[in-house]
Amino acid sequence: MNFEFTEDQQKMREKVREFAQREFTPELAAKFDMEEKYPEELRKKSFEEKIIDYSDPWKVLIAIEELCRADAGLGISATVPYFGEEIISLFGSDYLKEKYLAAVNDGKAIMGLAVTEPGGGSDVAGIKTFATKKDGKYIVNGGKMFITNGTIANFFVSLIRTSNEEKRHHGLSVLVIESSFPGFKSTKLRGKLGVRATDTAELQFNNMEVPEANLVGEEGKGFYYVMTFFNISRIFVAGQGIGIAQGAYDRALRIIKSRGAAYSNNEEIQFALADMATHIEAARLITYKAASFLFNFKPDPMETSMAKKYAAETAVYVAEKALEITGIEGISSDLERFYRDAKILEIWEGTSEVEKLIIARSILKGGEN
Ligand SMILES: Cc1cc2nc3c(=O)[nH]c(=O)nc-3n(C[C@H](O)[C@H](O)[C@H](O)COP(=O)(O)OP(=O)(O)OC[C@H]3O[C@@H](n4cnc5c(N)ncnc54)[C@H](O)[C@@H]3O)c2cc1C
Known part of the structure; x- marks a missing residue:
């Protein structure tokens, strides 16, 4: 180790x-x-x-x-x-890699991942946006919700239903959709609580024609591709959590120190700092452990979900404590933005409840330690 x-x-x-x-x-x-x-x-x-x-x-x-x-x-x-890039790099054809990924890697294009629909994000297998095949093309109808880079991306990897299988997740496929395709429309969503500099939009697909060559991998394997991606991206969301927590902690510590010994000798302040620092250290360690499995090509979905959940909750916990111990000075500084920005981490790429389900199912499936 x-x-x-x-x-x-x-x-x-x-x-x-x-x-x-x-x-x-x-x-x-x-x-x-x-x-x-x-x-x-x-x-x-x-x-x-x-x-x-x-x-x-x-x-x-x-x-x-x-x-x-x-x-x-x-x-x-x-x-x-680069959001969603791994789906094409792991499962896409050479044509898709050259046509789409090369531009993103050259800094000339922006991409996005469009999975969530207006009816709800956690039930990925319940996706309703439908594609029918006609004359070597997919005709897509439906829409996506809360899509990052929604109004600025040149293209999206999108999870779409291509057949009505009994097992719902077997009917899903990934298509690459260009924002320039006729029938594509995006509308920016305003008024988010946090990460407001990021672009979020609703996408609508109205009789949108997508070339057959834009299918990623095989039809019916889309659910598996997206879940594989989440097992990678959740590590990076955990990284966002460590960063927000550390940033909030840095700022709180700076304020505490600037107030002198009378303030920093207060036991409640010291207990709060100790708790914050311990949470950050634990979040960092669990994230690095899950990352080391993934980066050595042995991903462990349970460890990944633990890291994502814990680091997200740590960001929320530390940002809140930072405001509590700095009072008016904290709340009127950029700490208030850290507090708002932290919350999304418990929601995107799997809510904390979804992460808990993954962890629990993994525990119940596994043998004893
Ligand atoms: C700023 C922002 C950016 C986003 N970017 C993207 C993006 O780029 N691409 C994309 O595809 N999506 C994106 N999303 C969507 C995000 O992934 C979803 O919000 C998330 O998956 C949760 O879906 P939902 O909001 O529809 O909540 P729901 O799925 O409706 O869940 C509501 C509540 O019910 C709980 N719940 C749901 N199902 C269960 C269950 N089976 N057991 C226990 N509890 C459950 C959830 O944990 C949650 O607390 C973004 C969202 C936001 C806010």
Whole structure:
């Protein structure tokens, strides 16, 4: 067991930290949050400075942590142009990789993952958006809800029903949908609680024609592809959680120290700091453990769900404690944004209840320790 990062990975952490401190100014973070605007210039800068280095997944995790530590809205916006990429890289044809992924990897395109529908996100097998095949094309009707990058992405990998099988999840397939396809419409959703710099939209598909070549992998395997993806992406959501928690903790500690010994000697303040620091350490360790399984090509869905759930809850817990111990000073600083930004982590890519179901089923299926 080794708890050390390599020198190269450490350097990456320093590089991303320096980038975030330089670019994520308090004014910029407040502006994009207030205006609910996607920071396109920042995305370009982070691409040019190679802030996300896909050659090493640990570096991606480190970068997400550091960016979210500075600001989750801006940090997630800078890392999310690739959202869903693994579905094409693991299961897509060479044609799809060349046509779509190359542009994303060159920083020329943005992509998204469209799974959730207006009727509910947790019941993935219940997807209703339907595609029928006609003359070598899929004709798609339906819609998706709460889709990140919804108004800015060039294309989406989308989970769509292609047949009505008795086992509902056997009838789902993944199609690559371009935002330029006739019949595609997206509408920006405003008024989110947190991560307001990220772009969220409703998508509508009205008799939209999708070439057959845009099918990812095989028909009927879409559910499996998306679940495989979630077992990867949940590790990175856990990274967002560690980052938000660490950022809230840093800010609270700064305020406490600035108030002098009389304040920091208060036992309640000390207990709160100890609890916050312990939660962050535990979230980091469980995330790194789950990540080490995944990055060594032995993903463990139970560990991954534990990491995602615990790190998300830690972000919410630490951000709340940070406000409690800093009072008016905290609530009128950017800590209030950390508090708002944390909540989404308990919802997207599997709510905490869904993670608990995965953990419990895994426990019940397994043997004794
Ligand atoms: C800002 C934002 C960005 C998003 N980005 C994307 C995106 O890019 N792509 C995408 O596809 N989706 C995206 N989503 C959707 C997100 O993944 C869903 O919100 C999430 O899956 C939960 O679905 P729901 O909100 O419909 O809640 P529901 O599924 O309706 O759940 C409501 C409540 O019931 C609980 N619940 C549901 N089923 C069960 C069960 N079987 N057992 C116990 N409890 C249960 C849930 O835990 C939750 O507490 C985004 C959402 C937001 C808010």
